[in-house]
Amino acid sequence: MNAKRNYSACSGCSLCLLSCPVWRSTHDIRLTPHGRAKAMQHGASANDLRESVESCTLCGACEPACPENIDLLGMVSGLRASSPLFKRRVEVGMDGVLPAPTDEISTPTILLIDHALAENPALLESIIQHFGGSLAIGVARDSGFDISHDLCDGIAIDEERLANFLSPLKTTLRVIVADGHLQHALKTWLPGVTVVSLGEALSTLPQVRQQLRDSDFYVIESVAFHRDHARLISHYDNLRLTIGCTMNLDLQRMAIPTTASARHSGKVNVDDQVRWILEGRQPSRIVVEDVADIAAFGRVTDTPVVHLANLI
Amino acid sequence: MSASRSANAVITNAFGNNAAFTCRTLNLDIPVIDIGTFPADPVAANSLQGIKRQQTNPKRWNEPVWGEFVLALRVSDVEIIEQKFVSGTFATDAGGTAYGMPHGVVIAKDAAQISTLLQAAQQYKVPVTVRGGGLTTEGESVAFGGVLLDMTGMSRVLKIDAENLSVRTQAGIFWHSLAEALRRQNLDYLSAPLNMTSSVGGTLGVGGIDVNSARLGCSADQAIALQVVTPTGEIVECSDSENSELFQRVILGYGQFGVITEATLKVRPYTPLAMHYFYYTSLSEAIADLQMLDANDVSDYSGILTMMDKVVNLLVAFDSDQRETAFKTDWLHRLRGHGEFGIALKMALYYAVHPWRWREALFLRERKNTLFPEFRRPEHMRNGKVVDRTVVFSRAVWKHWGSRQMVIPDLATSPEKFIDTVQKANLVCKKYFPHYTLYCVGIKLRADHAPHYEMSCIPPDAVTHAYGCEFEPMMGDLNADAMYSRDTLQSFKNEIYDIGVAVGASYYRFGGMMKGYIRRVFGDAVVDKHLAMKRKADPNMILNRDVIF
Numbered sequence: 034m035n036a037k038r039n040y041s042a043c044s045g046c047s048l049c050l051l052s053c054p055v056w057r058s059t060h061d062i063r064l065t066p067h068g069r070a071k072a073m074q075h076g077a078s079a080n081d082l083r084e085s086v087e088s089c090t091l092c093g094a095c096e097p098a099c100p101e102n103i104d105l106l107g108m109v110s111g112l113r114a115s116s117p118l119f120k121r122r123v124e125v126g127m128d129g130v131l132p133a134p135t136d137e138i139s140t141p142t143i144l145l146i147d148h149a150l151a152e153n154p155a156l157l158e159s160i161i162q163h164f165g166g167s168l169a170i171g172v173a174r175d176s177g178f179d180i181s182h183d184l185c186d187g188i189a190i191d192e193e194r195l196a197n198f199l200s201p202l203k204t205t206l207r208v209i210v211a212d213g214h215l216q217h218a219l220k221t222w223l224p225g226v227t228v229v230s231l232g233e234a235l236s237t238l239p240q241v242r243q244q245l246r247d248s249d250f251y252v253i254e255s256v257a258f259h260r261d262h263a264r265l266i267s268h269y270d271n272l273r274l275t276i277g278c279t280m281n282l283d284l285q286r287m288a289i290p291t292t293a294s295a296r297h298s299g300k301v302n303v304d305d306q307v308r309w310i311l312e313g314r315q316p317s318r319i320v321v322e323d324v325a326d327i328a329a330f331g332r333v334t335d336t337p338v339v340h341l342a343n344l345i
Numbered sequence: 346m347s348a349s350r351s352a353n354a355v356i357t358n359a360f361g362n363n364a365a366f367t368c369r370t371l372n373l374d375i376p377v378i379d380i381g382t383f384p385a386d387p388v389a390a391n392s393l394q395g396i397k398r399q400q401t402n403p404k405r406w407n408e409p410v411w412g413e414f415v416l417a418l419r420v421s422d423v424e425i426i427e428q429k430f431v432s433g434t435f436a437t438d439a440g441g442t443a444y445g446m447p448h449g450v451v452i453a454k455d456a457a458q459i460s461t462l463l464q465a466a467q468q469y470k471v472p473v474t475v476r477g478g479g480l481t482t483e484g485e486s487v488a489f490g491g492v493l494l495d496m497t498g499m500s501r502v503l504k505i506d507a508e509n510l511s512v513r514t515q516a517g518i519f520w521h522s523l524a525e526a527l528r529r530q531n532l533d534y535l536s537a538p539l540n541m542t543s544s545v546g547g548t549l550g551v552g553g554i555d556v557n558s559a560r561l562g563c564s565a566d567q568a569i570a571l572q573v574v575t576p577t578g579e580i581v582e583c584s585d586s587e588n589s590e591l592f593q594r595v596i597l598g599y600g601q602f603g604v605i606t607e608a609t610l611k612v613r614p615y616t617p618l619a620m621h622y623f624y625y626t627s628l629s630e631a632i633a634d635l636q637m638l639d640a641n642d643v644s645d646y647s648g649i650l651t652m653m654d655k656v657v658n659l660l661v662a663f664d665s666d667q668r669e670t671a672f673k674t675d676w677l678h679r680l681r682g683h684g685e686f687g688i689a690l691k692m693a694l695y696y697a698v699h700p701w702r703w704r705e706a707l708f709l710r711e712r713k714n715t716l717f718p719e720f721r722r723p724e725h726m727r728n729g730k731v732v733d734r735t736v737v738f739s740r741a742v743w744k745h746w747g748s749r750q751m752v753i754p755d756l757a758t759s760p761e762k763f764i765d766t767v768q769k770a771n772l773v774c775k776k777y778f779p780h781y782t783l784y785c786v787g788i789k790l791r792a793d794h795a796p797h798y799e800m801s802c803i804p805p806d807a808v809t810h811a812y813g814c815e816f817e818p819m820m821g822d823l824n825a826d827a828m829y830s831r832d833t834l835q836s837f838k839n840e841i842y843d844i845g846v847a848v849g850a851s852y853y854r855f856g857g858m859m860k861g862y863i864r865r866v867f868g869d870a871v872v873d874k875h876l877a878m879k880r881k882a883d884p885n886m887i888l889n890r891d892v893i894f
Contacts, residue, residue: 044441045434046743047478047542050497051521060500060517061452063426068434075433100743270724284525284733285541285740286724313529 037104043070049095049105052287055088057309058301064088066095066105069112079115086112087298091185091214092290093259114187140171143202144231145219147211148178149294149324156324160231160342163238164209173201181215185296195222202226209234211324213256220261230257232322233265235341236272244344247277250316252330254323255290262287278320281310294325307333320344401835401858402443403891406472406490411448414469418451421461425449425492435476435486435493441750442831443484443858447474447493453517454498456572456580456606463604463888464578466492472890475600477517477544482753483857485599485892486547496546499606502526510612511569516546516605521735533615535567539738546605549596552788552802552853554813556648556660556734559639559787563803565596566791572607576883580606585793594878596794597801599856600889601879616664617730618646620720621672623682625657626691628771630681632764632785635659639787639810640760643676644668646734649785652712654771655705656688657783662731685717708780716745746782748820752834754841754859755815757804758850760787763812769844770816777837778818785814800867800875804851813853816841842866856892863893 049066050056062068064085072082079086086109095105142164150157157172164170177198183190199222202208207227210216219228232254235241245251251272258265266286273280281289289310292301307329319330319338330338418425426432427449437444451462466473472491479486496517503513507530514523520534521541527533536555538548549571553564561567570584573595581603583592594602625631631649638647638661646662659682663669683691696706719741725733758766767785774781788811790803803811818837820829838859845852846865855863864872876894880886886894 044439044749045437045479046439047497047519048740048743051519051525051541060498062434062495062497063431071434072430075430075436077428077430081428081430100740266724284521284528284736286736312526313531 040070052094088300090295094287097262110187217260248317293329440482445489447488452498477547573603624688
């Protein structure tokens with residue numbers, strides 16, 4: 034893989050627009066990766082691009098589409114980093130919502146949950162059981178919510194904070210991550226440790242795959258998928274062929290995001306996005322990887338919506 | 346001059362001395378030229394005095410009335426964006442050789458907004474340049490001052506009629522986005538450029554060629570009806586039966602007679618493609634086979650894509666198993682192309698006896714290794730069939746052909762003239778560039794649309810079919826050691842177009858920087874007729890000024 038390039042390499046082909054939820058919603062080129070890169074080529078400052086940067090959902094569908102291999106997500110976080118608007122911080126993710134089921138260091142696999150999963154202990158328990166129970170998998174006490182937040186906003190992460198966060202993860206064999214942004218960064222931060230998304234980890238389990246039906250509509254979590262698109266497209270294509278189900282993939286094979294769990298300025302209406310995902314489709318059941326998508330689909334359709342971990 | 350004749354010539358050399366000599370030739374056909382007297386030094390500092398400099402790009406419009414115009418638009422609630430970095434977004438097109446800055450950008454919202462814009466533009470005589478996907482290569486969608494109207498703001502599909510196989514859509518939509526919506530109903534458009542970010546309106550204005558155009562015609566011929574905002578701001582619905590004269594002018598009209606805001610298009614049931622590739626080392630054989638298939642309606646898709654003129658790929662594809670079977674039974678044995686193994690063997694033998702061309706061999710091998718898997722990406726294949734042909738081709742085109750600068754001169758001829766024309770143009774391309782691609786495809790014509798074709802890319806002598814070819818040199822990142830000046834690129838295009846003038850061809854890209862060819866190609870009578878119509882429809886010549894007139 035060639036090194037990622039910066040905005041200067043944008044030739045204006047517009048391929049990034051085709052899978053962009055903000056483009057689909059607004060049809061305003063200024064609010065797209067193409068618009069941002071071209072504006073920067075013509076001298077735009079971070080402040081000039083404030084509205085554009087705030088509107089981005091960071092779903093990442095633009096990056097695999099870019100033939101110039103531009104770091105389009107890095108471009109957004111870089112612009113956020115130089116904007117005073119994105120200097121706010123959330124509380125450190127020592128959330129204490131749930132006690133860790135086991136001592137973190139002793140389990141071969143550690144699960145890093147996201148906000149939505151933290152609020153759904155029953156689902157969390159189901160996930161733990163799928164991976165062999167609390168002896169096999171531990172839930173990290175420190176979920177790194179603040180670090181994920183800083184990654185999205187281009188804020189430099191405090192070295193000591195990062196070291197504390199990574200410390201228990203370095204001694205394990207595998208880390209399963211519910212947050213796509215965090216998962217992508219952990220792959221760099223934890224060499225030698227297998228880092229996978231929760232969606233990929235669950236959809237690889239035979240007992241989960243056995244419960245999927247050809248009449249299901251499977252909703253891939255977009256951030257983790259697009260961050261590792263070249264590899265994961267085979268995984269999900271194989272799943273689709275094996276099961277015969279349909280998925281939230283567009284014709285470019287990008288995952289159409291609901292944006293339900295994304296932080297953005299609201300240019301994308303989640304309900305409209307869900308309606309578009311379901312247009313022309315009549316599944317018997319909707320299976321989601323992202324916990325936040327359960328509510329998003331539930332608001333728009335009467336079709337049963339279930340998380341991948343709750344199929345059994 | 347006969348080769349066996351001797352000739353005498355007297356020349357005056359640069360030093361003013363006369364010198365007489367005899368040139369006795371045996372078998373060489375050397376023309377004898379009376380060189381006469383040398384003119385003044387052609388590269389002297391004063392050599393261009395009195396000669397008007399030829400300007401390729403139009404002069405930038407820049408009038409003080411702009412401020413009043415903007416005020417008038419704002420009063421009418423039309424947002425005009427004047428930030429330089431937004432104007433800069435539209436500073437060039439896919440060609441990347443024409444640069445121009447609009448004074449302001451309007452993002453299209455609806456026909457009423459565009460009507461208001463054009464009425465004000467007429468009143469204040471402000472030029473308006475309309476842009477869809479910006480995939481022009483000669484600066485046709487670049488605004489040299491005035492307003493840039495970004496039609497992609499109107500990108501919604503309005504109604505899909507699955508029963509009657511038609512769709513009504515806003516015209517700024519990319520064909521790919523239309524395909525996304527149609528696929529949900531298991532439908533597809535008929536034909537569209539193999540580029541996902543071509544816009545519907547832009548394509549209908551110039552033609553639109555697909556690998557199924559030999560069977561289904563160009564994209565412009567699939568339009569059933571249009572909503573058009575005329576240059577004076579009237580919002581008009583037109584079709585072959587309603588306001589047909591406007592319909593004739595707007596289709597293939599290079600944006601001169603109105604802004605297409607909505608289009609009703611024919612659609613068809615979606616089918617995956619069974620694709621076959623045949624490889625040739627002879628361009629003429631490949632084209633002859635292509636024309637044989639087209640003339641006999643053998644395949645649903647056909648076209649030629651080459652790696653220089655060394656490996657010529659004839660693509661043949663089918664929508665149905667039935668037609669594929671008939672092809673295999675009745676036509677396959679008549680094709681002279683090879684399979685992958687056959688061409689690899691042939692090329693290996695060729696380069697074994699031409700070892701000094703090892704760089705070329707390496708280039709071809711690298712190109713094969715890069716491109717072939719791209720056309721067979723597993724996620725876009727099902728049961729051996731291609732499920733998203735435009736995605737596959739378009740991604741490959743952008744990734745492996747695209748660069749910051751592109752020139753793609755093209756020629757369109759009647760079937761009879763095509764092989765000879767392509768061969769001549771191929772020699773020109775080869776002379777200028779070590780690495781290039783040639784794309785050829787047939788276009789079925791509609792007899793009832795003959796008025797649409799006047800002064801368009803459809804050559805006047807083509808009756809049932811036309812054939813188009815385009816040459817794309819590889820530049821920039823793809824070939825880092827091959828950077829070319831604009832002068833070289835322009836000379837290359839001119840030389841290709843000169844062939845077209847000589848054989849009576851037409852062109853897809855005759856606007857923008859190539860508009861100097863329009864009168865040579867179409868003749869004064871036709872151009873003056875269209876110019877008179879344009880002046881009547883657009884009294885102040887504000888709409889897409891300088892694109893062709």
